[in-house]
Amino acid sequence: MAVIARLEDVTMSYGQRVVLQNLSLDIVEGAITCVIGLSGAGKSTILRLLNGLRRPDSGRIYVKGQELGSLSDRELIELRRSIGFSFQFAALFDSLSVFENVALPLRENTTLGTDEIHKRVTHALESVGLAGAEEKLPAELSGGMVKRAGFARAIITNPDMVLYDEPTTGLDPIITHLLTDTILRLRNQLNGTAVVISHDLQSIFMMADYIAMLFEGAVIAYGSVDEIRASFNPIVQQFLQGSEVGPIPI
Amino acid sequence: MNPLESVGRESTDLLEYVGGVAILGSESASFIARLRIRVAETFNQAYLLGVQSWSIVLLTSLFTGMVISLESAVQAVQYGVGNLVGGAVAFGSFRELGPMLSAVVVAxxxxxxxxxxxxxMVVTEQIEALDALGLSPVRMLVVPRLVAMLIMMPVLTIFADIVSILGGAWLANSVAHISYDTFLLSVRQQVHIGDMLKGLVKSFVFGAIIVLIGCYQGLRTRGGAAGVGVATTGAVVIAIILIFITNFLLSYILFGQQFGGG
Known part of the structure; x- marks a missing residue:
């Protein structure tokens, strides 16, 4: 079980608020790791730490054997190009069409010709079910389409690892199921690693190989879907059941 | 917070701001020097920032040229020196009002x-998305705007100079009956190409100020829609103040030697 990324004893604060405290987590290569936890628990921060968008106050982060703190800006940029990032609200560039949004990483980071870029973007959009939406602007898309366009942009360079920040939040059950299925399919296509932040337990149970439960800045439970479901930890059980009664303060 | 602490914090904020703008400027200059410029986007920005500003530059420079002409023509005719009005309008426009007023309205x-x-883009995570894709927001967003403005601001200034002289000539002719030939002869005799070029140097600097302050304010936006409002207001206010201060300094440096200074 090879590890592609590792957070080791990481502490991270925003001002006076400590979000992660001595957190350690391994991301297994080729697997889908889902991170669950309460809102504001620091789940999205983990994704930003993994691709170097944030630097921890202390601790070390390793991605593909490289310690991020020791990388130069140029090396960090190179590393980011091998990691796809799907943002919570997709973060599509609103002045660009769907096609141009997805093509941007190829145009700027590779020497591919126009025809090859066109072929790859078309294929990526087809793989997320957005064939025919190439010329639309992000403002003309529905919530589910925006998320899928974000997926396409995240995977267009065939990254080694894709980070999904709340990919199904705020969507109806059908689109949620579709997106969950898309994440699974993309993982299989790319044969790569995915880290998914989500509150949606149904889709997590459908796609996760491993689940890490975050509470008060640390990982309090880690394991397969069955192991997490069977956990005796009362915090995990309260979270899974969505109960107001238990050790988690409301 | 005690007064001393407050002064200390304000000073730190000011230095941080100046340093931030300086770093943004040097990063942009580095990309420009290496010719890492997105040409199509630069043309797009030249149109959006420059070409689309022509109407407000036209209006402000036209009426400014006319008001200078009105004030100077009335006085000049009374003292029998109506043949100097064209020079007065052109002198003021080329050296000061053309570059500065154009810069203020463009700001x-x-x-x-x-x-x-x-x-x-900051509040909708688009800037973070650029970083996540391994793309520099400075190269992608700041450099095209900076290059576009460095080209378009002098062009707009030349346009403003011409419009203000034409407006001034029309008004001098209408109100003080100064002929167009007399007006334009006065322009040619009293104003040198150097005056216009120095005005263009100013416009170049003002263009850089407008873009760097606008971009820096935008990129440091925090706090959603309200933050965008604060950033936008700040960009205009700070840029205009800096344009006035820089205008004085540049006038002193460029034209001061004529009075024994600089």
Whole structure:
């Protein structure tokens, strides 16, 4: 079980608020790791730490054997190009069409010709079910389409690892199921690693190989879907059941 | 917070701001020096920031040229020196009003647009998305706007100079009956090409100020829609203040030697 990324004893604060405290987590290569936890628990921060968008106050982060703190800006940029990032609200560039949004990483980071870029973007959009939406602007898309366009942009360079920040939040059950299925399919296509932040337990149970439960800045439970479901930890059980009664303060 | 602490914090904030703008400027200059410029986007920005500003530059320079002409023509005719009005209008336009007024109105329009656009991109995570894709926001967003403005601001200034002289000539002819030939002869005799070129140097610097302040304000936006509003207002106010201060300094440096200074 090879590890592609590792957070080791990481502490991270925003001002006076400590979000992660001595957190350690391994991301297994080729697997889908889902991170669950309460809102504001620091789940999205983990994704930003993994691709170097944030630097921890202390601790070390390793991605593909490289310690991020020791990388130069140029090396960090190179590393980011091998990691796809799907943002919570997709973060599509609103002045660009769907096609141009997805093509941007190829145009700027590779020497591919126009025809090859066109072929790859078309294929990526087809793989997320957005064939025919190439010329639309992000403002003309529905919530589910925006998320899928974000997926396409995240995977267009065939990254080694894709980070999904709340990919199904705020969507109806059908689109949620579709997106969950898309994440699974993309993982299989790319044969790569995915880290998914989500509150949606149904889709997590459908796609996760491993689940890490975050509470008060640390990982309090880690394991397969069955192991997490069977956990005796009362915090995990309260979270899974969505109960107001238990050790988690409301 | 005690007064001393407050002064200390304000000073730190000011230094941090100046340093931030300086770093943004040097990063942009580094990309420009290496010719890492997105040409199509630069043309697009030249149109949005420059070409689309022509109407407000036309209006402000036309009426400014006319008011200078009105004031100077009335006095000049009374003292029998109506043949100097063209020079007075051109002198004021080329050296001061053309570059400065154009910059002020462009700061109000383009500076605000830049800050609002980049600020919106910050709050919708688009800037973070650029970073995540391994793309530099400075190269992608700041450099095209900077290059576009460095080209378009002098062009707009030349346009403003011409419009203000034409407006001044029309008004001098209408109100003080100074012929167009007399007006234009006065322009040629009293104003040198150097005056115009120095005015263009000013416009070049003002263009850089508008873009760098607009971009810096936009990129440091925090706090959602309200933050975008604050960033936009700040971009206009700070850019205009800096334009006035820089205008004085540049006038002193460029024209001061004529009075024994600089």
């Amino acid at each position: 109000g329009r383009a500076g605000a647009a830049i800050a609002a656009e980049l600020g919106s």
